[in-house]
Amino acid sequence: MSRTTDEIIDEITGPGIPIRGNDIDTDAIIPARFMKCVTFEGLGEYAFYDERYDADGNTRPHPFNDERHSQAKVLLVNSNFGCGSSREHAPQALAKWGIEAVVGESFAEIFAGNCTAMGIPAMTMDHDKIEELMHIVESEPATVLSVRVREQIVQADRRVFEGSIPPASRNSLLGGTWDSTALLLSRRDAIRETAERLPYLNDFVRG
């Protein structure tokens, strides 16, 4: 699903899918050989490719191959998820697969920034709560999770798990300004003024 650029994002509702492990890097999320493309279309089938398939292309046990999780929208992860490369292909592949929100112990900075810029909430949460959520989703894959940006919680059945989204990302999602291009361009005068005071853009005469 692709979002329009000014949509307010407050709640993502849908089943969850757990990917266990710390320090899962973007090369694992989308191996570089699948980045040979000039659009993001079709990346979904390559998400976690090398973990989902063996060298001969046979399916391996992996949540992304598991029918019971095929409708999942909320990705549950552990710590430092998305470290490594800045490739937006990683969150794009997840989004094309069907993910609309990620909840984890922590995220690499560029990855979290990419998610926000795509309108995907990235919520952090304590280890123990993530474990519980993963457990719920593993034992009852059809459980519907509700990721709430304003309240910074995940609701599963009637249980509430408190998380956190950095204020800037939260405000962008709730304000519908997570796609920042229009916002950045809205003050061209201020951009010009900044350029005019930078020494290196003015032959080092100013500054």
Added chain:
Amino acid sequence: MGRSLFNKVWDLHKVRTLENGQDQLFIGLHLIHEVTSPQAFQMLKERGLDVLHPERTFATVDHIVPTAAQSRPFSDGLAEEMMKALEQNTREYDIEFFNLESGDQGIVHIIGPELGLTQPGITIACGDSHTSTHGAFGAIGFGIGTSQIRDVLASQCMAISRPKVRRIQVDGKLQPGVYAKDIILKIIADLGVKGGLGYAYEYAGSAVHDLSMEGRMTICNMSIEGGARVGYVNPDDTTIEYVRGRRYAPKGEAFDRAVEYWKSIASDADAEYDDVYTLDANTLEPMITWGTNPGQAIGLGEETPAVDSMPPEQREVAAKAYRHMELQEGQSMEGVPIDVAFLGSCTNSRISDLREAASIVKGRRVKPGVRAFVVPGSMRIARQAEEEGLMKTFEDAGFEWRGAGCSMCLGMNPDKLQGREICASSSNRNFIGRQGAPGGRTLLMSPAMVAAAAVNGHVTDVRELKTREPEPVGA
């Protein structure tokens, strides 16, 4: 209280505070390449937007470029398509493109400094996480994703929250055979792969300022492997002399004025930091990774760590790494056999890296059965190395000499590991599958260590080869 370079440069480039609390930051230099830019141009087109400052944007091709047969069309149709997209976009938006015919092509983080585009006191963005490399000049470089590339193309700005600043003080003197690569591998091993989350790293101290610009670039390059999006070194005379005379550097009196500016933006002596970390260079030894992330590294004199001795949250990752690497806890890395030796990448493929590696290789031969190759970081480095006779040294020893590009750093071109091959690599990432084969195994080390491993066919303490004359070849 004084201010750090990071905060001075940030404040100077800050356009305004956005409603969400982030800052709108002006980007002085935007570098683009073929992998992460086509989708951004597509988004621009969909919205009918233009490139605001095409004269502050520069392009090169590095990730997919073949290093052996470079004639067009490339034999890989997808690579050709990406190349064409970049050619088309740079033409349409009037962006300078250092293509294969220019003689200036190379890895984006190598050519920026080489051409004098990278200068102290500027902000730089590029759709590649190793943009931190440019911090070696006292610039602030951000790796960005494709949506942010679109932002920078359209507005020459990005929306970003200000990180904290950690000073990393490395005093003392490196011993022979120990390099910048070892400093940064040690820092990441100590602080962890996510230790730098939310921080910019300022590298300081005598061991850092004794380094050439190339060594500083190696260190800043790998900041992101420690979780820090930005890494930098304050500009000093070494920086100024490196920039002087380069193509895009200021000339004449403007250069003198530039130097004033560059000196003024260096961190004040009494600058405040959010955190300080110190490291002693005197006791540092050659470092090598044993695992599948850059933080899983040890000194050559150490043994691989016991999983049980690690903090609980690292154990699973470590156990998985041992299984993938087929290494044991408590073993030495010396003597681990290798199949491939790769000298290249934006971390370590500069002329000084090649000189150092060549000095190890000279008069020796690559161990039979080992596939060894050198991929210079740019066409300019390649030319210089050819002129200096380094190419001949490598070829005489049995290395293959290739054209410039990212190559086996990430295996997006034909240079890939095969099956379970194990590679001594001067690059920056040892993630599973990184070098193009899902089963491939990577050992990160300095270029000199790669050269030593190539010669002996197994991980070798380069300090031994440095002190020993080569045996006569071919006897």
